[in-house]
Amino acid sequence: MKSPIDFYFDFSSPYGYLAAQKIEALAAEYGRGVTWRPLLLGAAFKATGGVPLPQIPLKGDYAKRDFLRSARFHDVPFRIPDPFPVSTVSACRAFYATAAEKQVPLAKALFRAYFVDNVNIGEAANVLRIASSLDCRPDIENQAVKDRTRAEVDAALAKGVFGSPYIVIDGEPFWGVDRFDQIERWLREPF
Amino acid sequence: MKSPIDFYFDFSSPYGYLAAQKIEALAAEYGRGVTWRPLLLGAAFKATGGVPLPQIPLKGDYAKRDFLRSARFHDVPFRIPDPFPVSTVSACRAFYATAAEKQVPLAKALFRAYFVDNVNIGEAANVLRIASSLDCRPDIENQAVKDRTRAEVDAALAKGVFGSPYIVIDGEPFWGVDRFDQIERWLREPF
Numbered sequence: 001m002k003s004p005i006d007f008y009f010d011f012s013s014p015y016g017y018l019a020a021q022k023i024e025a026l027a028a029e030y031g032r033g034v035t036w037r038p039l040l041l042g043a044a045f046k047a048t049g050g051v052p053l054p055q056i057p058l059k060g061d062y063a064k065r066d067f068l069r070s071a072r073f074h075d076v077p078f079r080i081p082d083p084f085p086v087s088t089v090s091a092c093r094a095f096y097a098t099a100a101e102k103q104v105p106l107a108k109a110l111f112r113a114y115f116v117d118n119v120n121i122g123e124a125a126n127v128l129r130i131a132s133s134l135d136c137r138p139d140i141e142n143q144a145v146k147d148r149t150r151a152e153v154d155a156a157l158a159k160g161v162f163g164s165p166y167i168v169i170d171g172e173p174f175w176g177v178d179r180f181d182q183i184e185r186w187l188r189e190p191f
Numbered sequence: 192m193k194s195p196i197d198f199y200f201d202f203s204s205p206y207g208y209l210a211a212q213k214i215e216a217l218a219a220e221y222g223r224g225v226t227w228r229p230l231l232l233g234a235a236f237k238a239t240g241g242v243p244l245p246q247i248p249l250k251g252d253y254a255k256r257d258f259l260r261s262a263r264f265h266d267v268p269f270r271i272p273d274p275f276p277v278s279t280v281s282a283c284r285a286f287y288a289t290a291a292e293k294q295v296p297l298a299k300a301l302f303r304a305y306f307v308d309n310v311n312i313g314e315a316a317n318v319l320r321i322a323s324s325l326d327c328r329p330d331i332e333n334q335a336v337k338d339r340t341r342a343e344v345d346a347a348l349a350k351g352v353f354g355s356p357y358i359v360i361d362g363e364p365f366w367g368v369d370r371f372d373q374i375e376r377w378l379r380e381p382f
Contacts, residue, residue, distance in 0.1 A: 048250050049242075058353040059239050062366060072382050073373050162249040175253060178369035182264050191263050 004033035006168040008156055010041035011088040011121060013164035014067040014078065017111045019177040021076045023167070026180065030187035032169075036107050038092045039156045041164055048162045052085050070177070077116050086114075086122025089149075090140055094127045096152060097138035097145040105134055195224035197359040199352045201232035202279040202312060205258040205269070208302045210356035210368040212267045217371065221378035223360075227298055229283045230347045232355055239353045243276050261368070268307050277305075277313025280340075281331055285318045287343060288329035288336040296325055 005027050009016030027034045045051060053063040064080060071078030091110050098106050109130050113119035119126050124140060131138050139145055156166075160173065167174045167183060172190065174183050185191060196218050200207030218225045236242060244254040255271060262269030282301050289297050300321050304310035310317050315331060322329050330336055347357075351364065358365045358374060363381065365374050376382060 044249075048248050050250075051240075057239050058235075058351050059241075061351065062353070062364060065364070066366070066370075069373065069382070073376065160249050160252065162253070173253060173256070175257070176369070178367070179257075181372070182260065185264065191260070 002030075002032050003170055004035045006037055007034050008037045008039055008161045008164065008166040008168075010164040011038055011091040011107075011110050011114065012085040013041060014080070014115065015070070015177045016164040017078070017115045018070060018074055018076055019165035019167070019180070020108065020111055022074065022177075022180065023165075026184060026187070032187065036095075036104055037152065037156060038088070038095050038107065039153045039161065039164070040088060040092055042087070043153050044157060044162045047157055050162070054084065074177075079115065079118060081114050081118050081120070083120060083122070086120060088121065090124040090127040091121050092153070093140040093145050093149045094131050094136075094138040096148045097140055097142065098131070098136050102134060102136050106131055106136055106138075109134060193221075193223050194361055195226045197228055198225050199228045199230055199347055199355065199357040199359075201355040202229055202282040202298075202301050202305065203276040204232060204355035205271070205306065206261070206368045207355040208269070208306045209261060209265055209267055210358070210371070211299065211302055213265065213368075213371065214356075214358070217375060217378070223378065227286075227295055228343065228347060229279070229286050229298065230344045230352065230355070231279060231283055233278070234344050235348060235353045238348055241353070245275065265368075270306065270309060272305050272309050272311070274311060274313065277311060279312065281315040281318040282312050283344070284331040284336050284340045285322050285327075285329040287339045288331055288333065289322065289327050293325060293327055297322055297327055300325060 005023065007019070007023055009020065024034050054060045067080060068078065095103055095107055110121050110127065113126070113130050114121045119130070121127055127140070128138070163175045165177055169183065169186055172186060196214070198210070198214055200211065215225050245251045258271060259269065286294055286298055301312050301318065304317070304321050305312045312318055318331070319329070354366045356368055360374065360377055363377060
């Protein structure tokens with residue numbers, strides 16, 4: 001039995017969203033499951049000195065163009081939400097507060113709400129409404145949920161995760177949806 | 192007659208080196224030439240607040256692993272040179288001081304010297320020796336050459352170039368050797 005793939009992402013990351021549309025089918029092709037691991041990119045940025053792409057001179061303008069073009073390239077519905085980016089603390093807590101079997105449907109619904117329907121998932125009320133549509137009632141103000149979320153994010157940072165998407169296969173890390181070609185080859189056979 | 196592709200790169204950039212091994216064949220397949228445009232990434236970093244990858248916590252360690260894995264993926268001989276990165280002012284000046292028909296062979300020789308043979312192309316004497324092996328005698332201390340190099344770098348920055356490799360096709364920019372899949376589709380038909 002092969003280990004599942006670890007899929008780290010931030011709910012506010014366009015490339016994380018694109019990766020989320022493809023990773024399960026790719027993993028399944030090679031007999032793997034996927035462990036979804038949302039994190040808070042802001043916490044990772046503190047470690048690397050990173051800043052959100054849209055704020056970087058030159059690179060920010062390029063990034064917006066690349067988000068849109070990459071979505072067309074991968075044939076995935078996408079818009080740049082407004083506002084963008086947003087805090088994903090509520091979304092992340094909602095994920096970790098939800099029963100395992102509903103976590104992935106919730107993650108997909110949150111991504112779709114933000115990057116297709118332009119719903120501001122930075123607002124807790126919107127996160128709870130999306131969860132409710134899946135019959136989930138995550139208690140995102142619960143201290144245990146907050147602690148669990150913090151522990152998950154800290155564990156990701158401790159493993160060296162610094163971006164979104166960040167995929168780990170049997171200890172081998174891949175950063176970016178643009179590493180899916182290497183991921184596919186690695187799943188076939190490490191090189 | 193289709194316009195040539197603009198290929199911006201820094202001689203100290205591993206991903207620029209990988210791109211240099213593939214871009215001419217790809218362009219030729221779609222009836223295009225390639226205009227090689229070396230630049231000084233340090234100057235671009237001043238505009239974007241960027242720092243060389245190896246210096247960034249977490250990301251630096253990942254980058255080294257990704258350089259090596261990407262070279263294997265693309266089946267290109269590669270090692271991480273020591274020292275790395277280096278200033279590429281001399282290499283850049285040598286390129287712009289050289290007659291057009293010898294510029295690309297010189298660029299390839301500089302890349303190979305650095306990323307295959309571990310020759311420190313940050314040192315002017317090594318750059319001149321490599322040029323000499325191609326019967327080139329670039330006058331890299333000449334003020335006109337310095338000015339030309341500066342003007343080329345400034346022109347690249349003015350066009351929004353912030354990384355290496357950075358490829359422009361009929362005004363459409365692509366950053367990274369990992370955009371070659373999108374570049375290929377764009378050359379077939381813009382999407």
